[in-house]
Amino acid sequence: MSAPAHHWVFRSKSERIALRLPVRALVALALLALVLLLICCVSLATGTYGVALNEVIDTLRGLSISRAIDNVVWEFRFPRTLAAALVGAMMALSGAALQNTTRNGLADPSLVGVSQGAALAVVTLTVVFPDVSGALRPWAAFAGAILVALAIQGLSHTRQGGSAIRFILMGIGLSTFISSITSALMTYGDIDRAMAALSWLAGSINAAGWSDVWTLGIWCAVLLPALLAISRSSSATRMGEASAISLGVRVKLIRNLQLAIAVALAAIATSVVGPLGFVGLIAPHAARRIAPAGIGLNLLITAMVGAVLVSLADLVGRAAFAPIQIPAGLLTALIGVPLFIVLMVRSRSSASH
């Protein structure tokens, strides 16, 4: 192992695995992980049920103080904290993959309609078929999301190839269209069922339980490695189709795989907590700004940024105005929309120069 000034190089025996990693990005990743851990700790120690910090620590060490405190820490706060972090990471990764596939820095699952497609599918399931079990939710969400993604891809693709701005415009149009179908369904459907769908649509992590954490965790464990596995090829596609093909990348396959993973990540996250806006947009940009790195490490930083963002939004949403609970989705949109405008303005000014 040799260590030049700004890179950390790792070579395994006979160089089957060789990595050259920028130190700054590694430090950033470690710091973000620390921040996430800190937020999770604060989140575990914060809530409307008064539990002293040392009691929380004792409970986490496995010492049972009382049944009530066990419930609060293990059943209410812990799954919610984990779900927030996982959902954040998944939305961020989805945004990153979407931005890579479309080669468009403004792509975000909630902006181009992927989340809305998932939401419409889930609302339809809730309102029209209330007897169908909740276990079908992720699959319905995925079906809705993939349909929208395919529709946008198809509609924005012209004979001259897909244009970036066309993709975004199609996406925004389609997402508005789908949102209005969702509200129509909520208005004219049975009010009871619409009410049930409503709090979910606001992007609330409030109800997340251990089963949700398992769903999110398992899918994350499948999709993140898959995304990392194709990251080298997908980084080549960022240089343009012709260059990627000349480098021996199967562009079409990689692009479709990446799109499928992006859609799956957004759909699973959406099916559990509802559409969380703008995390997928912000996180990849923030990651790039925090520390430039190769695509693999960049994805990890992106995921971490997303996890930090949503964990923070959930913590602030439930603690800042307690006992009023503000859904995390509202807070991410509150941060996200101004940031989106800044990005739009910047990209326009850099394009005109």
Added chain:
Amino acid sequence: MSFRSSLLTAFLALAIVTPVMAQEFPVTIEHKFGTTVIETKPERVASLDYGGIGNLLKLGVSPVIVREWRDKFPSTTPPWGQSLLTTEPVVFTGDIDPELVASTNPDVIIALASGIDEDLYAKLSLIAPVVAIPSGLGDYELAWDQRALIAARALGAEAEAQRQIDAIHARFAEVRETHPEWAGKTAVVGRIVEGEFSAFNKLDIRAKFLNEFGFVTPTALDDITETAFFNLVSPELIEPIDADVLVWYGGSAALQESLDYPARPFLQAGARGGEIFLTDEHLAAIARQELLSIPVAVDFLVPLLEAAADGDPATTVEGDLQ
């Protein structure tokens, strides 16, 4: 032989004792998420329902936590129920936070019009036994008398609740008998929502309430839909809301909008003095379909209906907003 006779004795004893001790704990309640057993008579009661406090107060129970309701009364308790309130319940808004419920340390959690799902039920059950709605019903579809009765069972006050429910039904019957002329007359309850008249059809509790006095909703209104309990009616279409009595349900905030409704001059209720503009308190009493408020609503509504339904524009409807 002796075993059989002792069994018989036990049976007889049970048969005699059961009706007297009908409310002995443990109480078992079947609902859409499973079965809840309440071991002892609960002292600290949590209500997660929209407008849920009136049944509890009228049964002598003051809750430890309640959900904010649209009329925004302090502690969600209407003025006519304040004297029954002996606790200072936590009032929460929006989503149910299980942790907040746990912090009030309840013995039982009433969730009969709360919209909880299976996940939330499981979480809440860790805190205390949860009383949920029977299977086969939508989240807010439980009829007012069943809702009061199930809550009462959980509190050990079933007999008292049944007595009050019977009294309310008797009062309805009495009003019907003293006002035979109301039978079959049409009445519409509604308000303006974003420029359109939102009318409650026969599936709605407010329409059902007037139906207890003999009034019916216009068939043109009921025919619009079979699932939703309200319809948005275009101002160009007056038939569905053209009734003998028109109850404006907007309260003081929507009075001007109601008066300015473009189709209003063309409705027969206006010409015949058949309009009732509910005050906020009256509206709250009707909206809360509970043991506490139904008798109050009947008391104020009957004179209003008498003045409105006589078909004579000269008799003014006393007590309304106008």
